Amino acid sequence: MTLSNHPHTRRRRLGVGAAAAGLLAALLAVSPAAATPGPGDESAARTSVSSEAAASAKKDVAAGEIPGQDEIVHSRNIEHLSNTPKDALAGTNSDLAFRGKYAFAGNYDGFRVFDLSNPKKPRTVTQVLCPGSQNDISVSGDLLFLSTDSSRSDDSCNSTTQPATEKSSWEGIKVFDISDVRHPEYVASVETSCGSHTHTLVPERKDVYVYVSSYSPSATFPDCQPPHDGISVIKVPRKSPQRAKVIDFPVLFPDGGNPGGSVNPGVSATTGCHDITTLPSKDLAAGACMGDGILLDIKNPAKPRVIDRVQDNKNFAFWHSATFNQKADKVVFTDELGGGGAATCNAQVGPDKGADGIYDIVGKGDKRKLVFRSYYKIPRHQADTENCVAHNGSLIPVKGKDLMVQAWYQGGVSVWDFTDSAKPQEIAYFERGPISTDQLALGGSWSAYYYNGYIYSNDIEKGFDVLKIDDRRTDPAKRVKVGELNVQTQPDYFDKH
Template identity: 80%
Template sequence: MTLLQDSARTRRRRLGVASAAAGLLAALLAAGPASATPDPGDGNKAPKSVSRTVEKQAEAAIAAGDIPGQDEVVHSANIEHLTNIPKDALPGTNSDLAFQGKYAFAGNYDGFRIFDISDPKAPKTVAQVLCPGSQNDITVSGNLLFLSTDSSRSDNSCASTTQPATEKSSWEGMKVFDISDKRNPKYVAAVETACGSHTHTLVPEKKNVYVYVSSYSPSATFPDCQPPHDGISVIKVPRDAPEKAAVVGFPVLFPGEGPDGGGNPGGPTNPGVSKTTGCHDITVLPSKDLAAGACMGDGILFSIKDPEHPKVIDQVQDNVNFAFWHSATFNQKANKVVFTDELGGGGAATCNAAVGPDRGADGIYDIVGKGDQRKLVFKSYFKIPRHQADTENCVAHNGSLIPVKGKDIMVQAWYQGGVSVWDFTDSAQPKEIGYFERGPLSTDAIRTGGSWSAYYYNGYIYSNDIAKGFDVLKLSDRRTDPAQRVRMDELNVQTQPDYFA
């Protein structure tokens, strides 16, 4: 473990020769925007070979100390790496995280794992549930756990196998588990949804839990995923009878004429931008009856006063720098939204000089106006200030607020770019204030890895690393120390709490 403060590694890295960097960018753009999960299967993504030139560049950067060595852990002085728990019985890709009391719930393409985090320095595995179905986006509410399935399966059981989406009998959607006994979760319900469930977001109420299901990429050849797919599925789950869970609506968020609805048309009209055929992820702020949707080629702000009938307030596009609107985070006052751009679908090296600071980044938007007249106004981009090797998949990904009253600070995953803590209190001048990362998994190929989700919960940062497992970090900084006094009983990051209500 190496502690860095003012060394060359903390400054912006200039890796590679201009010709190689330009070639990488050209290839990325020519390929067009990838989906958020380039490989829709259940297994780990296959390594992508790189040229000998790129391999030599990565090796030279390590030798020069410009980037960490393979698997070497480095971090800023205000972050301590407490522990890492490697993957165990679930070898697939690690995905999202949720929290409840003393437990952390970690999604994996092969199922999910429950950790007892009573002692954050020594988490203990409570249960591992085998239930394949990418990407197993995960949330919890009370005694219920929800799991997204976004790969075509032979049936809705946890023993299902891969089956083509062109077959009518194939299944994708939401699974519901009873977790009243954390050591023995019980599968209690399944709800099929159009185009599956890539991600989902909870809108919890006392008697029911509403689930907003985000999915995309319809095809005329898919019986259960027909175009236009311009909305989201809304599932209603009775807490006392989860087996009665059912779809209660499909609100159209992008009305329009023609087979593709009214979202961003993508290329060739907007080259290098995803066509909007649904949403990738939604974050709700129930205390303000607001939601923000990251919807492929569009970012939207909408009202959820009536959770079964959400209403779009504003819709924005960035056809210059945003390829794939991936996720959204409100600040505490609900007068800003941070949207992420998952350029390259999470499988490409975009944290380099060739791609630059404005693509594969965060976009910070102020919310101005009142009520249904509110508008999203772009202010700036944020991207980690450390170039990565061209063998490291790196792009903006999942993060959460760090609850500091009067400040806008969040922690965020960047795949092999690691974990970044950054301040966007000044929307136009965001800045990084801490980081944690590992060196490249490989210098001879792009091997998918790094932090999928990095979230702050009850005084610690928890990161689910695709390849390396479950990391726990301790952040000690006068700017964020007040957050240690904030305690939550439950946290699903895409259902943002009002920390200071």
């Protein structure tokens, strides 16, 4: 089945004239992913575009080359089962985690819990107000973790914003007890250097180790001083989470990392990591660290150790996230060109920027190397009023295949095959038309993950979507069930022990 045969498929062809040239110049003038949170604190924020770009968006909608405003289109093998709009939490929807029949959805204002017993009608179990971007979220047993990467007056859920230049300001990790999922209880907090943009779990039997990714220090920030060339490691005892504390700050870039800037124009200087993905069954982790991609040994989870490191100073502006394949012989890294707030899925930016980079892992032990094979980017051009770039995704567990579902903000949700590292291809998609054809409005799918037979997407503005894929290539995954899923802590789907 090819996409060209799908009745819902529309051609994507945007002009590369004056509007395109203007946008490209604007992109080059923007620092690739600033220290401010991604498309976030003000979810309704809109940015002016040139009159040519607005006219081009309207023309392409009228011609049927892109979907109409808020119109839903998808490939024939995707079914849109449900959408649950935002409710009490009006901020930006962010990441997702899963346990049993529940989905835990982060939001810049807190988090929401859904009962997924009927995917066609997810039911809200509770909503917890606890502001602090990004509220990156994960769960392990009866514990829930939230990342706070905005400077707050204190560590409570009643805090207000406060400048990072003030010593009393707080950023870091919050821990909740969700043994009663209807009434989560806030039980602990841990302040971390430069806050917590994202975090990743390495769940041991008695303890949970948390790798905290943060970046962009400043000499004016008392709790975020340069250099900031590593990650915070937190140890959380399961039976007494109130004893959680930072146990180490391993330096991952003793040479300071990618200098970016004038040395590597258009590339972010490495001042920490954006995201880390662990594969505990293989004692491995992959770090997406601004200007660098790294492979780590985590046999001792308290002391992660770098095995290999790569850069792509031609096409990668900001190393954002990482995904292993099941065999742990590949890593997909994403480039968040423009910080998630720019229109980069168009002809002038091209197929190699703001894309995924597929790397094979070759060799053994400490001699393992990351070897670049190809790029993957969604093949459908988007309007210049749509923020679109590679973002969060997960494996679809099919033995012997490397399949992935991924969010692309207003580029929607893409399902793609990278079994052949050199020739990745899309096999399904779902997307909405632009939020606006007059302005660059921030929205779209933040995270799109496969969990126990369904695809779940947290849309920044539109809410919680449930999709079902029906395709012979992905159908075997329906037989694979897990009890818990934090995508940045990848399970071994086929471990029989």
